[in-house]
Amino acid sequence: MNRQQGITLIELMITLVILGVLVGLAYPAYQNYTKRAMCEDGKATLLAAASYIETERLRNGSYASATLTGTQYTQSPREGTAQFRLALAPTATGYTLTATATGSLAGKGTLVLDNTGSRTGSGSLGSATGWNSCNSL
DSSP states (O other): OOOOOSOOHHHHHHHHHHHHHHHHHHHHHHHHHHHHHHHHHHHHHHHHHHHHHHHHHHHHSSSTTOOOTTSSOSEESSSSSOSEEEEEEEOSSOEEEEEEEOGGGTTSEEEEEETTOOEEEEETTEETTEEOOGGGO
């Protein structure tokens, strides 16, 4: 008897169905992972910007002249498509940094950090009592 080698159409279809199920399960988990990573990067950028502003206060004796314009702290991530836009509101004796979610995190809220180290925010990113875990995204 002459036996042919190779795979049948049924075997190929079963393989494609299994791959489709695996991709269908893995893709949402990957999307959640990337959103959590973007959120954590936003927090890290906010803290780095606060450190930069404190350095400027040491140089100038006041927060009033501090600015984020022309620095690497205007968005998060620092390169590529912004997921957070950072804004600074300085006064002579303090400042408030606000990171507003944009891009794929748009509508999730804001993260706020001030010169006393108080971390607040709005939406699913923060509350009046602190920054929420990025795991809730």
